[in-house]
Amino acid sequence: xxxxxxxxSVSTDIVVLDEDLKLVHKLYLxxxxxxxxxxxxxxxxxxxxxxxxxxxxxGTTGSGRYLAKVLVGGDIAKNEITSHAVAxxxxxxxxxxxxxxxxxxxxxxxxxxxxVTDFAMNTVCAAGTGSFLDRQAERLEIPIEKFGEYALKSxxxxxxxxxxxxxAESDMIHKQQLGxxxxxxxxxxxxxxxxxxxxNVAKGKNIKPKVFFQGGVAANIGMKRAFEELxxxxxxxxxxxxVMGAIGAAILAKEQVVLNKKTSFRGFGIHNTLIMPxxxxxxxxxxxxxxxxxxxxxxxxxxxxxKCGRWSRVAV
Amino acid sequence: MNITFPHLGNTYIAAKVLFDAxxxxxxxxxxxxxxxxxxxxxxxxxxxxxxxxxxxxxxxxSIEKGADTxxxxxxxxxxxxxxxxxxxxxxxxxxxxQINFIVIDEPSKIGIKEFLNRLSxxxxxxxxxxxxxxxxxxxxxxxxxxxxxxxKECRFFAGYEKNKGExxxxxxDVKREAIESKGAEGTLKVLENYKDKVDRIEIDNFKTxxxxxxxxxxxxxxDSLSNLYIxxxxxxxxxxxxxxxxPSWWVKNTALSALKINRSPIYxxxxxxxxxxxxxxxxxxxxxxxxxxxxxxxxxxxxxxVGCMPEIVSKAILPDIxxxxxxxxxxxxxxxxxxxxxxxxxxxxxxxxxxxxxRMCI
Numbered sequence: 158x159x160x161x162x163x164x165x166s167v168s169t170d171i172v173v174l175d176e177d178l179k180l181v182h183k184l185y186l187x188x189x190x191x192x193x194x195x196x197x198x199x200x201x202x203x204x205x206x207x208x209x210x211x212x213x214x215x216g217t218t219g220s221g222r223y224l225a226k227v228l229v230g231g232d233i234a235k236n237e238i239t240s241h242a243v244a245x246x247x248x249x250x251x252x253x254x255x256x257x258x259x260x261x262x263x264x265x266x267x268x269x270x271x272x273v274t275d276f277a278m279n280t281v282c283a284a285g286t287g288s289f290l291d292r293q294a295e296r297l298e299i300p301i302e303k304f305g306e307y308a309l310k311s312x313x314x315x316x317x318x319x320x321x322x323x324x325a326e327s328d329m330i331h332k333q334q335l336g337x338x339x340x341x342x343x344x345x346x347x348x349x350x351x352x353x354x355x356x357n358v359a360k361g362k363n364i365k366p367k368v369f370f371q372g373g374v375a376a377n378i379g380m381k382r383a384f385e386e387l388x389x390x391x392x393x394x395x396x397x398x399x400v401m402g403a404i405g406a407a408i409l410a411k412e413q414v415v416l417n418k419k420t421s422f423r424g425f426g427i428h429n430t431l432i433m434p435x436x437x438x439x440x441x442x443x444x445x446x447x448x449x450x451x452x453x454x455x456x457x458x459x460x461x462x463x464k465c466g467r468w469s470r471v472a473v
Numbered sequence: 474m475n476i477t478f479p480h481l482g483n484t485y486i487a488a489k490v491l492f493d494a495x496x497x498x499x500x501x502x503x504x505x506x507x508x509x510x511x512x513x514x515x516x517x518x519x520x521x522x523x524x525x526x527x528x529x530x531x532x533x534x535s536i537e538k539g540a541d542t543x544x545x546x547x548x549x550x551x552x553x554x555x556x557x558x559x560x561x562x563x564x565x566x567x568x569x570x571q572i573n574f575i576v577i578d579e580p581s582k583i584g585i586k587e588f589l590n591r592l593s594x595x596x597x598x599x600x601x602x603x604x605x606x607x608x609x610x611x612x613x614x615x616x617x618x619x620x621x622x623x624x625k626e627c628r629f630f631a632g633y634e635k636n637k638g639e640x641x642x643x644x645x646d647v648k649r650e651a652i653e654s655k656g657a658e659g660t661l662k663v664l665e666n667y668k669d670k671v672d673r674i675e676i677d678n679f680k681t682x683x684x685x686x687x688x689x690x691x692x693x694x695x696d697s698l699s700n701l702y703i704x705x706x707x708x709x710x711x712x713x714x715x716x717x718x719x720p721s722w723w724v725k726n727t728a729l730s731a732l733k734i735n736r737s738p739i740y741x742x743x744x745x746x747x748x749x750x751x752x753x754x755x756x757x758x759x760x761x762x763x764x765x766x767x768x769x770x771x772x773x774x775x776x777x778x779v780g781c782m783p784e785i786v787s788k789a790i791l792p793d794i795x796x797x798x799x800x801x802x803x804x805x806x807x808x809x810x811x812x813x814x815x816x817x818x819x820x821x822x823x824x825x826x827x828x829x830x831x832r833m834c835i
Contacts, residue, residue: 238822273826446702
């Protein structure tokens, strides 16, 4: 079986795939700013279902991929863009466009013949991403899971200025003070975010069907509908939309372990060890990289964060 | 007079050779770090481009070490770089620093007489004969050509090396030893020594690494602090990179343009899209993109600072080159706010994209 771990800004997803790359188990945990702890918790839960020997390879992805790789002994750490694309292509060969919106990132990936041909990612603004929706749900005291339902109830969505998170919030408050219905505001917000995505992140990209919508925000059916209306084509949300990155990492790990011959997985046992990160400045050259060292008790388990590989290449 | 200058890639090594040979006082600014950038941002206009901010940081750090004269090159426009010297003078003056500026503008803009005038003011404290001064200049030129040549070879052949990390280590060693060596001759000897060493590193000709051309705004592609050490990262990932815009290229290009005998193929290649200079190095960016395509590079990475007018024009041209010639191009925009995580994710994904294409033989 293959383990995939996606350590994102908002959620940490862990999946276990079988030999045929079918999903056996999935976990969707909140990162809450403590990636080490949440990975350990996840492994603890999984240790009830699986033994160390079951895991043939481990892949990590997400912004915490290097940390996760060192921590669990990953065989490969891949960026989210490639992981999402691999997972989607594995699921459906017909996919041509992937819209992925996570906690802090939004991305568009275009695919031809199963190969990524182009991609883009939000650069300066996170207005349309999950954490902003989270915040708005909290402000309106609507559970985030219900956000989409509210949007669908709307008859006449209001127009919200969605270019910037701060202004979008001001505009929402303004509309709410004018007495608009909450569901109309939420529907307006969804279409503003979709508009913002298409005109910013997806600017100049050739969006062709079949379109996949994945990442945490795909849970919001209001967003799905907004994209469908805007693009005038059907948008598919895969069954495991929320853990697609982790699935991709597990698939890539399966390919990688063939080259590596043996997995470097450190076992589920690490869930009850004390892991301490420690950062220091490397004085090897003028770059002065900040290197992170992970220690398990007194034992150094690995390094990451350097640019030249002087530390990360060290096998501990 | 204690001369200092802003960092630009390897120029500090050439400057060391020049000033050592001239026997004048000088201060090499501490290598640019995040702290340099912070100091620069604090005292610069918020909307100005990134190079300006790092340069101000360099000056202030040098002034603290005793420098009182700044030597920079000018360009007389048309992009914002043309106003750097005047603005920077004002910034430093408002901080209560009386600093002299020696601005080496292109001779074609200020006249050959004024050019020589300014050039000689650099060496006015030197008691050497004019012949020896010219010799010093010559040594500096030799130094910049040598170190740039070494760096170019290291960056390109990194993808072919037999033992991983050799080129990267050599590049670090040569820079350290060159700056620690005594006197102009000493530095040149180190450089010549390392030039031989580079050629002796074993390479594997059967390897087929990803080859990437680095194009874009000259300062941000040369200065590794502003591009978040992109070349080091690519080197570590076993990617061969090529960049034409080195300080030595600039010297040669400027000299040839002044004499009106520049026949660089870059301008011929760029002509279809951009027939005239619009400031900065937009023409070079487009021309380089075409040249790299013709040299069968796998992809291009364009880097420029936020608000760079010339590069915005070339960025608008690149998608056409990308489509017409089927070569992937990634544009990265940098400033002091650039987040590392997203930046590296994009670079890694771009390499995966190229690898995927290579596998499918596209």
